Amino acid sequence: MQRQGLDGTILLLDSRDTTRIRGKELTSTGKYVVPLLEGHAFAFGWDASDARNRQRDVRTDQALPGTLGLDVDTRLRPTIERLAVYGQDEWDVREGWSVYLGARWEGVRTRASGNDFMPASSRYSVFSPLAQTVWKIPGSKKDQLRLALSRTYRAPTLQDLAPSRFYSSVNNEVAADYTGNPALRPELATGVDLAYEHYFETGGLVSVSATTRSIHDFIRRTTTFDGARWITAPLNQGDARVASLALEAKLPFKTLGLAWPVEARGNLSRNWSQVDAVPGPANRLDRQPRWSANLGADYGGKRFSSGASFNFVSGGWTRTSVFESGYGGVTRDLEAYALYKFDPLRQLRVTARNLLAQERIGASSYADAAGVTDRLTTGPTWRSWRLQFEQKFQ
Secondary structure (H helix, E strand, O other): OEEEEEEOOEEEEEEEEEEEEEEEEEEEEEEEEEOOOOOEEEEEEEEEEEEEEEEEEEEEEOOOOOOOOEEEEEEEEEEEEEEEEEEEEEEEEEOOEEEEEEEEEEEEEEEEEEOOOOOEEEEEEEEEEEEEEEEEOOOOOOEEEEEEEEEEEEOOOHHHHOOOEEOOOOOEOOEOEEEOOOOOOOEEEEEEEEEEEEEOOOOOEEEEEEEEEEEEOOEEEEEEEOOOOEEEEEEEOOOEEEEEEEEEEEEEHHHHOOOOOEEEEEEEEEEEEEEOOOOOOOOOOOOOOOEEEEEEEEEEOOOEEEEEEEEEEOOEEEEOOOOEEEEEOOEEEEEEEEEEEEEOOEEEEEEEEOOOOOOEEEEEEEEEOOEEEEEEEEEOOOOEEEEEEEEOOO
C-alpha cells in the first residue's frame, strides 16, 4: 500500500508498506451432561485452542523536509495456547425458584519471537465462579427476579502482548508508535447483576436491570517518549468501577389490543465508570457511552415481513491518562429489511444498512507542561444494500 500526503503542492508524506500474515489454529470443544440427582442438571466441558501466526511488515517512509524517514522490515511469530475447563449445575430448588452454579478455569500461554526484540513469553490462569438465581414472584406466573454474582476476566490480545514495534508515519504525542507488553495481566471483574422481568401473555417483555462491576488490573494504553520517538503501550493501571442501568421492552401490538402483526422493541441504558489511576473529570472507561438507545419495529405477514431499527450512542471526551484524552462523536445508525416468501422453501431478502451515512468524528489530545497537541480525524461512511435469495432443500 502506498500513502502520500500533500499540503498544496508540497509533499509531506510518501510511505509504502506491505503486510503479510499467515495463521493456523487448532480447536477442541466438548460438553457432557451428567444426570446424577433429580432436580439437578450437571454439565462439564472444555474449550482448547492452539493458534500460531507469522507476520511480516515491510515499511519505507521517504525522508522529506521535517522528517527523518523510515526503513524497517519486521517479522513476528506469535503463539497462543489456551485451555479452559468448566462445570455447572442447574438446580430446581422448588417450584418457582431455581439456582445456577458454575465455575470455569482457564489457562493461557503466549510466546512471541521476532527480528526486532528478544523472545518473550507469558503465562496466566484465571478461576471464575458464577452463581445465579431466578425467583418467580408468588401470585404471578409472569413476574420474576434474577440475581447473579460473577467473576469474569478479559484476556489481553496478541497485539497487546507481543513487544514488536509498529511505526507511525507522523510520530508525535497523538500519533505514536505502538508496542505490546508481554508482562500484561488479564483484567479481572467481580460483578453483581439484578433484574426484574415481566412477561405478557401475548409474548411481550418489560425488564429493568442494574449492574455493577469492580475491575482489577484495568488495561489501558499510555503514551511516553523514549528519547527518540513517542510510543504507546498497554499497561495494567489498577482498579476501575462500572455501573449501568437498563430498560428493555418488547411489545407485540396485540398486547395493546390491536390485531396488527407488528412488534415494537426498544432499550435504553445509562452507564457510569471511574478509573482510579486517572484524575477526573471524565476518567471513564474507553469507548463507554454515557447513554445508548435502540428503537425498532417488525412486521410479520404470511408472505411479506419487514422491519427497521434506529440505534443511538452518545459521544464525548474521555480522559485516558494524566496527559491524554480522547473524543468519540455521537453515533446514529438506521437499518431496515424486507423479506418475501415465495413458498416454504424459497424467499427473497433485501437489507439496507447505515441509511443515515453519518460521518465519523474522533479526536485525541495530549496536554502537559510543554503545551497541547491535538488531532482530529473524520471519515465518511457508506450505505450498503444486500439482495439475497435463499433456497432450502428437503
